[in-house]
Amino acid sequence: MSKADYSVEDFILDPDFRSWILQNDRQTGAYWEDFLGKHPEKISDIKQARHLLIHLSKKKTGLPSTAKEEIWTAISEQLDRQTQSSSAAKVVSLDSWSAIQQYNQENARKKQAAWRWKVAAVFFLLAGLGYFLGKTLMPEAEKPAVAVVPEIEVFQAPPGVKSTITLEDGSIVFLNSGSKISYTKGFTDTLRLLTLEGEAYFEVAHDSIRPFIVQTGAISTRALGTEFNVSSFPGERVSVSLVKGEVLVRNEQAALEQRLLPGEGIAASSEDKELAKSQFNSEEVLSWMNKTLIFDKSPFPIASRKLEAWFGVELIFQNSVPKDLHVSGKFIDESLENILKGLSYSSRFSYSIEGKKVYIQFNL
Amino acid sequence: MNPKLQVEQEESVYWLQLKDGDRSALRFFYDSYVDELFGFGMKLSSSENQVKDAIQEVFLDLWKYHSRVSSAVNVRVYLYKCLANQIFKTGKESKKSRIVHQDYVEESTLLVESVESTLINLQVEAHLKVRLSEAVDDLPKRQKAVIDCLFFQDFSYEETAQILNINLRSTYTLAWKALSNLKRHLSKSSSLLVLWCLFF
Structure with missing residues (x-):
């Protein structure tokens, strides 16, 4: 728009006009004087614009200092609470068995670490010697550039152990036995992306700027602030069950998308041509969080895989598993022995537990 | 030195401290901006409590994401934007809080x-x-x-x-x-x- 067509409003909105009127800027002043000479018909509009501009005042609203302190106190209290909760242990065991297993493994790790230290020390000495010799014998070689590698955080619940993890953004992940999540430390500015192998329940902290995405192969689940369960074991369909809020499930390979509402679930695989929603049985899906193992006409291979992860054992079949064998049952905080006993009647097998190995023989 | 430039330099020092997780830097930004943020907030909302809550959220978020904030940022614009987002997000204010309190200082500036x-x-x-x-x-x-x-x-x-x-x-x-x-x-x-x- 040419300035000759300016209305009163346009004049006021022109930063040059404002600096002429308010700061009496000489450079712009020359321009506007010239403009007045050329467009006398605009004089009354300019007069009105100036009038409005110099009368425009604003009420300054300040806070009383007591209110200022009040808000700050509220902020500090919140911050103190946050630092307390985030400094709590990263992995919280769900029950005594988990705790024992976890410490057992940590202990083994420590032993291994001590051994590693010894090896490292020897290597260090050798390397130091090598460096010394190299330095004296060879001309200085060019230093390779150090690439910045984003730190990847990995949490793994070993078989037989369930864990709770609080992420940096405040989201909580309940990790089922034999499952693993990994993500870039601190996430990124735009995304909270994590990869899941196995099963986990997510309580996502709200963050409108960075969506929370759980990647399971080609299937991804995208959430803003919700609670949902994702199960993705090798050889099984990825199953997403939404408890609260809203999530978007995508199959990247087939470019499919489906929005879930609370109570709805999806069992998907990357080869699917469509994503079909269904209602899920929340008691069954979320049972693992209540130490409850539910089999609802589950095929025997799936049930045995569940038992293996649940108790951290290996099931060894001494003869072939009957085809089309399904098992049902609900076991609340039961021992492996009791569950096997229960299943052995209906499925007609005998078993023996030897340490971490369970031998199963079907009665023919 | 140009006073505006000096303020900017001081701010960028504090901004870096904030990125490093220094809570006194948060206090610095709170003290420098709470008044004008409140004034601006009251333009967007008629509820004093909503504005106060929003300010609280803005600074809590600033702390939450302190390690990820970009180092080259106009702090003033950033804080105003966060406040406006916060107020528009909470949107519907309760009718009860619509009573405008008059205990804050008012003066007119031309x-x-x-x-x-x-x-x-x-x-x-x-x-x-x-x-x-x-x-x-x-x-x-x-x-x-x-x-x-x-x-x-x-x-x-x-x-x-x-x-x-x-x-x-x-x-x-x-x-x-x-x-x-x-x-x-x-x-x-x-x-x-x-x-x-x-x-x-």
Whole structure:
């Protein structure tokens, strides 16, 4: 728009006009004087614009200092609470068995670490010697550039152990036995992306700027602030069950998308041509969080895989598993022995537990 | 040194400290900005409590994401934007909190601040000033916010658009509509003045 067509409003909105009127800027002043000479018909509009501009005042609203302190106190209290909760242990065991297993493994790790230290020390000495010799014998070689590698955080619940993890953004992940999540430390500015192998329940902290995405192969689940369960074991369909809020499930390979509402679930695989929603049985899906193992006409291979992860054992079949064998049952905080006993009647097998190995023989 | 530049330098030092997780830096930004943020917030909302809560959220979020904030950022624009987002997000305010409390300090500032201001001030008719400030108060919230950003906070069109999360075009349109409203008020009160003069 040419300035000759300016209305009163346009004049006021022109930063040059404002600096002429308010700061009496000489450079712009020359321009506007010239403009007045050329467009006398605009004089009354300019007069009105100036009038409005110099009368425009604003009420300054300040806070009383007591209110200022009040808000700050509220902020500090919140911050103190946050630092307390985030400094709590990263992995919280769900029950005594988990705790024992976890410490057992940590202990083994420590032993291994001590051994590693010894090896490292020897290597260090050798390397130091090598460096010394190299330095004296060879001309200085060019230093390779150090690439910045984003730190990847990995949490793994070993078989037989369930864990709770609080992420940096405040989201909580309940990790089922034999499952693993990994993500870039601190996430990124735009995304909270994590990869899941196995099963986990997510309580996502709200963050409108960075969506929370759980990647399971080609299937991804995208959430803003919700609670949902994702199960993705090798050889099984990825199953997403939404408890609260809203999530978007995508199959990247087939470019499919489906929005879930609370109570709805999806069992998907990357080869699917469509994503079909269904209602899920929340008691069954979320049972693992209540130490409850539910089999609802589950095929025997799936049930045995569940038992293996649940108790951290290996099931060894001494003869072939009957085809089309399904098992049902609900076991609340039961021992492996009791569950096997229960299943052995209906499925007609005998078993023996030897340490971490369970031998199963079907009665023919 | 240019005082504005000095402020910017001081701020960028504190901003880096904040990135490193220094809580006293958070306090610095709180102290420097809480007053103007509150004033700006009250343009966007009529509930004092909503604005206070929003300010609290802005600083909590700033702390939460302190390690990820970009180091090259205009702190003032950033904080205004966060506050506007926060207030628009909470949106519907409760009717109960609509009572406007009067315990905060109010004073009027005129736009004019140049050497010529004294001269111009002589021509400023007090009643017009009052009328216009009332008219500004009566503007729809978004128009009020645009006027506040552009004329009183010295933000550019780009910065204003960023803060209110709208595009440049809408920023200009909103400002235009607001001024058009004010213009109507001004001519109304001028004609009233003429009538008043005729009678007495």
